[in-house]
């Protein structure tokens with residue numbers, strides 16, 4: 137596995153592969169990798185010939201009161217994990233490489249409404265930051281395929297839509313959420329939790345599964361369900377940010393006739409913000 141840092145080196149490696157007719161895939165990460173991330177690389181291998189993964193902790197993702205300074209940085213271990221699952225190239229740019237002129241004047245990718253609800257409500261900077269850095273990464277790597285985890289479902293829908301809106305010649309492929317044995321969605325931020333908090337944290341997934349069961353059994357009063365399940369998270373010891381029902385494809389609030397439903401939740405457990413979701417396909 138090759139490790140490169142700057143864009144010209146990256147481009148040269150990818151150019152050589154494309155010259156051989158190889159299909160190139162790309163997995164964007166912020167490092168602190170776990171098996172959720174490596175599952176994307178494993179899936180990438182099944183849809184392409186050459187897998188590029190980035191490790192870049194994007195400062196634009198974080199507002200001032202968020203955890204940029206304390207976010208886990210485990211570069212050597214990340215590279216070992218990526219090599220083990222057959223990643224071909226790791227691209228780990230510096231902040232200066234990605235933002236040579238600083239952040240202020242940086243061209244940004246503005247989103248239509250998709251970045252505003254759910255996580256965008258409490259983190260209004262987030263999806264513009266994601267769309268901007270993913271655009272830069274797409275232009276640097278120029279992959280044929282990009283893989284995103286369903287764990288961050290809003291991000292997946294935002295990136296899919298951005299690819300369509302801005303005519304990126306890239307196929308977006310989604311990969312299912314990888315979980316701990318107790319159901320907790322794997323996340324780099326789980327490292328902030330104690331063992332007993334990890335047990336409590338799994339209750340978000342349990343609540344999502346219960347909500348899914350209710351919808352499958354015919355419940356359609358989504359506003360009411362949303363309030364009820366938020367209360368339930370509060371009773372379980374969380375400070376809920378949202379517990380919502382959406383149209384899986386458009387992210388609009390779910391309506392009675394919708395067949396493809398996304399149930400998504402975000403909640404704080406002590407200081408750690410956790411997100412998770414499940415999907416429901418009604419017939």
Ligand code: AMP
Nearest residue numbers: 164165166172284285287288313314322
């Ligand atoms: P991050 O490093 O958190 O920005 O995540 C990089 C990619 O890994 C994104 O596409 C995430 O959706 C995906 N990812 C993170 N956690 C998981 C998980 N538990 N299961 C599947 N994909 C994940």
